[in-house]
Amino acid sequence: MEITLDTLGKRQKATILDFDMDNVPLKLLEMGCLPGNQVELLEVAPLGDPLYLCINEAHIAIRRELAKEIRIEIRK
Structure with missing residues (x-):
């Protein structure tokens, strides 16, 4: 299921599928936010924003608005 x-959800894991390169900063890509x-x-x-994530063992915080640009698939 792609979302x-x-x-x-908190402590939920997923795989990054895709995102719009125009809306995702280069710094985030350098920190490992890449498809796969x-x-x-x-x-x-x-207050619900920002989100604190672990991407490939890098801990980062991103705004919910930016997170809406990144498509993922929930890991089972």
Whole structure:
């Protein structure tokens, strides 16, 4: 099932499928946010934004608005 990263549940893992290169910063790509890589939602800030993620053992925080641009597939 293909969804976007902003809908991932806490401690849920997924595989990055695709994203729009025009809307995702180069810095995020350099940190491992690439198709085929695994992502896990570790925490959500108290007001729901930003999201704290683990992507290929790199811990990063991104805004929910940016997470809506990244398509994922839930790992079973």
